[in-house]
Amino acid sequence: MYEVAEIRPHGKHYVARLAGVGTREDAARLTGAGIEVERAALPDPGERQYYLVDLLGLVVRNVEGIELGRVDHFVDAPANRVMVVRGEREHWLPVTPQHLRKVDRDAGTIVVDWPADF
Numbered sequence: 520m521y522e523v524a525e526i527r528p529h530g531k532h533y534v535a536r537l538a539g540v541g542t543r544e545d546a547a548r549l550t551g552a553g554i555e556v557e558r559a560a561l562p563d564p565g566e567r568q569y570y571l572v573d574l575l576g577l578v579v580r581n582v583e584g585i586e587l588g589r590v591d592h593f594v595d596a597p598a599n600r601v602m603v604v605r606g607e608r609e610h611w612l613p614v615t616p617q618h619l620r621k622v623d624r625d626a627g628t629i630v631v632d633w634p635a636d637f
Contacts, residue, residue: 525542569622578628579604579612585635604621 521537528534530628540546543549579587579602588606593614595601600614610631612618621630 567607567616567622569624573624574602574622574629576627577622577624579606579610580628581631581633581635583635585637587631589635590629 521539524534524538525536526533537546537549540549546562546607551560561570564583574590575592577590579590585611586606588604588608589611593600594611596613598613602609602612602614602619604612610633612631618632619629621628621634623629
């Protein structure tokens with residue numbers, strides 16, 4: 520277990536230096552390692568912002584009311600993040616304001632502008 524010694528913004532992300540990790544070689548050994556943060560340590564997301572883990576398992580319906588399935592996982596694609604929804608078939612939906620219309624965590628639903636047959 521490592522403690523964060525320093526953190527700074529870097530574009531849309533952050534760069535962190537961990538205590539006890541002093542060289543590039545030390546850091547390279549951690550490539551692919553999981554990172555866990557206590558939920559209480561995370562800031563509240565802003566308006567229309569969500570932690571991805573909070574969206575997993577939510578039911579996804581399109582604007583016509585057709586259920587597409589449930590959020591299974593996310594993929595970071597070159598153009599934008601993609602939400603993978605599994606139901607009768609699998610849908611890969613861009614996570615953009617154009618397609619993501621409404622998230623209601625209390626109801627456990629997401630409304631998207633996405634055709635059921637695509």
